[in-house]
Amino acid sequence: MPHLTLEYTANLASFDPTRALAAINAAMFDSGQFSEPDIKSRAIAVGNFQVGILQNPRAFVHLRIALLSGRSSAERKELADAALAALGELILAPRGMEIQLSVETSELDRDSYAKTIVHG
Amino acid sequence: MPHLTLEYTANLASFDPTRALAAINAAMFDSGQFSEPDIKSRAIAVGNFQVGILQNPRAFVHLRIALLSGRSSAERKELADAALAALGELILAPRGMEIQLSVETSELDRDSYAKTIVHG
C-alpha cells in the first residue's frame, strides 16, 4: 500500500491518465509517508456514468487512496489535499462543463492484510 | 457524494446500464438526502466473473452507495432498499438463470474528504 484508484469520466477528452498517475504518485512519495515501490496506482475511464438527474454537461474525477489502518486524520487529510492539488493542475474543463473533483481516503484492515512479492 | 458504483456481469445481455443509472440516481434524489448535482454514478460491465464453484448459469448485479460518514443505519437502509427496488424493476432473468442483486452502503471518511469543482 497505498493503493490508489483514479476514476475519470470518458467525456474528459483531454484528461491524460498516465500523466495524472505520475502526478499523484509523486505527491504520495513527496509526503514522506511511503516507500517508493509501495505506491500502486491505477486509472479507470468510466464510459457509462450519470451525474444527478439532469442532462447538463457534467463530468467527475474521483480518487480513492487506500491506506493501512492506523494513520491520523491529519495525515490522511494531508494526502488527500496533496492529491487534489496535483490533479487540479491537470484538469481543464471544456467550456460550459462542470467537473467535480474529489479525493477520499479509506483504510485497509491491517490485521488481515496479506502481501508477498514475486520476483522474476 | 454520494458516489455510486454499479457492476453487472456481461452475460446479462438485456441489462441497460444507462437506464439503470438513471433509475438509481432518481431514487437517490427522491430520498431527499442529497442535492441533485452531487449524485455521481458509474456502471461497469464485468466480463471476467465467477459465481461459486459450479458452472451453472448465474449472474450478478451489485451496487455500492458510498456516503460521507455520519448517516444513521435507518437512512442507509432506506437508500439501499430504494436502489434495490429501482434495479429490481429493470432486471429480467433469462430462462434458467439465477441473478443475485445486491446493494451495499459504505462510508467515505468525512475528515479527510477533499473536493473542488472545476468550471469550464
Add this chain to the structure above:
Amino acid sequence: MPHLTLEYTANLASFDPTRALAAINAAMFDSGQFSEPDIKSRAIAVGNFQVGILQNPRAFVHLRIALLSGRSSAERKELADAALAALGELILAPRGMEIQLSVETSELDRDSYAKTIVHG
C-alpha cells in the same frame, strides 16, 4: 457475499484471470465460511497503472474480499492467507519483473445490506 474483486496489471501477459477466479473461489468455498452460490468474484485488467515513481518493470495483483461485518480478525486473516496462497501458485514473474501480490479484507455494513435473487 462475499464479493471478491481481483485487479491485475495488463503487463502480466501470462496471467489467466479465469483460472485465478476459479482458484480463489475454491479457496473461499474450502474455508467452510460460505455457501457455494454466494461467492461472487470478478477480475479487472488494469491497463493504466503506475507503481512508485520509477519506470522499473513492475506489476501488481490485488484482491479485495468484501465480507458482511462481524467476522473475527482470525477468520478474515485465514481467508486472506488462503487467497494469497491460491494466487501465488498462478503467478510467474517475467525475468527482471517485480510483482506485488496483496489481499485485503473489507466489511460490508450488515444493517443496510440489501439483496434479492431474480430467477429466470
